[in-house]
Amino acid sequence: MRALGIELSEGIRPRHLTAYLLAALISSGYAGALAVLQPGLLATLGYATADQAHITGLLGAVQEAVLILTMGLFGVLADRIGRRYVYAFGLGFTALGFFAYPFATSFAQLIGYRLIIALGGAAMIGMMVTVIADYSSEQSRGKANGLQGLLATFGAFIPPILGIMPGVFVAKGYSEIEAQQATFGIGGAMGVVGTIIVLIGLAPHAKSAAKEIQEPIATMLRKGLQAAKDPGVALSYGAAFISRGDLAVTGAFMGLWLVQFGTQNLGMAPSQAMQELAVPRVLTTVTGAMIGAILMGIIADRIRRSTAVMIAAGLASCVYLSVGLVDDPTAPWVFGLLAIMGVAEISAFVSSQALVGQQAPAARRGAVIGFFGVAGAVGILVGTAGGGWLFGKFGPSTPFVLFGVLNGVVCVAAFFVRRKVIKPGTNELG
Known part of the structure; x- marks a missing residue:
């Protein structure tokens, strides 16, 4: 069966591919969102200009460390319980972190909420690559990944759109912190929508009796x-x-x-x-x-x-x-x-x-x-x-x-x- 010029794997339907592409667009939108939104949030929360670069670097290092430590584990879990649940966890946890992030009242809370986002990101990013590998047949693997790369490029436009939202909310009478909270709330809502799409739209996990799946x-x-x-x-x-x-x-x-x-x-x-x-x-x-x-x-x-x-x-x-x-x-x-x-x-x-x-x-x-x-x-x-x-x-x-x-x-x-x-x-x- 074909969809969008891609020869699909056995058991995969066009609706499954469509659901994946929507989830991938949302996932790609998250990739640069914190880089755009975090500077304004740090200033609004009262962090000194001289400290903001150090804080940004430390938070980014924490996130990458979590990705390095957990992406392999999430990949194994995806083989064990299925891509759909791991992907839903990733989008859901990322959404939770975005909802919480602008309500941080201390640096420790910022670290804690960034850890939530990082855990979600580790699961989400891994499943973006894994699912498209599952869904495309060998002869169409290049076109499938090209389409996913194109979606990732479109997703790169989401952070700049989010970046203008605090100014829009302030113009409507919100305080600076309320504008940040509303903007991060929109970011969190993206993840909620993505979680629903993944749970409803992705193909169910194919049960396997293969000995690899029974291993510790x-x-x-x-x-x-x-x-x-x-x-x-x-x-x-x-x-x-x-x-x-x-x-x-x-x-x-x-x-x-x-x-x-x-x-x-x-x-x-x-x-x-x-x-x-x-x-x-x-x-x-x-x-x-x-x-x-x-x-x-x-x-x-x-x-x-x-x-x-x-x-x-x-x-x-x-x-x-x-x-x-x-x-x-x-x-x-x-x-x-x-x-x-x-x-x-x-x-x-x-x-x-x-x-x-x-x-x-x-x-x-x-x-x-x-x-x-x-x-x-x-x-x-x-x-x-x-x-x-x-x-x-x-x-x-x-x-x-x-x-x-x-x-x-x-x-x-x-x-x-x-x-x-x-x-x-x-x-x-x-």
């Missing part, structure tokens, strides 16, 4: 990690690291670089620099990502997935290393570079997911993709924490150069292992 959870975790002995799985983990790191570096530092350049070199106010410099260039990157998601989705179904990873990592390496040549981020030619950057980063994202979906054994798919998510979380942590240090110490282009080098490493690794990547159950190169 600790054994499932260990064997899920050991799956990295497969060259294709190992390559997908490396691709997850760089693809998530690419997105994190672009999201964290391109706008910051432009705002700083505008205020320090062009005499702009921060808000003016954000509106006139950062926003148009961010939209250029997003447009490139939309195009890249479609292109790589098609390409990944027409060539070997390991080769698709090599091409994506090679393109990303060239683009991110090229940022090291940028002295003036407002130069007209940088628009073209940013458009290609959008193509490159989403291509790495899509090709890595297509490869892990292909290589992960069906009985351990949740666990393997859970560790795939762990690799991505480590990439985000390196990109944000390491990139932040490089940005301040050596200049704004250095986080991009770092990931240009790391993409190059993955590209070279893919070149050497792609003849060792075999599709499970076949003798075909993957």
Whole structure:
């Protein structure tokens, strides 16, 4: 059976895919929501300007640590009890954290509510990748992940929309804190809607008597990690690291670089620099990502997935290393570079997911993709924490150069292992 040009797996109906895509859109919207909303909340809660960067970094590190520690476990649970319940838990817990976050009266409460969001995010992010791997047949895996990448790009527009809501509520007579609470309440409501969609719309868990599902959870975790002995799985983990790191570096530092350049070199106010410099260039990157998601989705179904990873990592390496040549981020030619950057980063994202979906054994798919998510979380942590240090110490282009080098490493690794990547159950190169 086909839907939206994708050949569906046995037992999957178009309604199941539609429900997944709606849930994925909401899940993607959560990805950058705190980065947009949290600065205004911290100011409203009375935290000193000098302390806000430290608090933001600490809260972000807490979230990534939780992702690293729990994504593998949620993947194992998804293999044991089903994707639907783990995904519903993830969306529901994320919603709960958003409802609670603006009511924090101490830093300890902020940490506690961020832990709730992090737990929800670990389950939610893992299931976004796992479910699309379940729902698409092998011949359509690239297009399916390209469609999911396109949805993720559309989801990136949700945080800016949420970001303007506090001002809307204040204009209607709300106090600053009430405006924050109402905005975070909208964010929480998204998760409630997503939870209902997942519980009602996703395919039920297929019961299995396979011995893997009867194993203790600790054994499932260990064997899920050991799956990295497969060259294709190992390559997908490396691709997850760089693809998530690419997105994190672009999201964290391109706008910051432009705002700083505008205020320090062009005499702009921060808000003016954000509106006139950062926003148009961010939209250029997003447009490139939309195009890249479609292109790589098609390409990944027409060539070997390991080769698709090599091409994506090679393109990303060239683009991110090229940022090291940028002295003036407002130069007209940088628009073209940013458009290609959008193509490159989403291509790495899509090709890595297509490869892990292909290589992960069906009985351990949740666990393997859970560790795939762990690799991505480590990439985000390196990109944000390491990139932040490089940005301040050596200049704004250095986080991009770092990931240009790391993409190059993955590209070279893919070149050497792609003849060792075999599709499970076949003798075909993957």
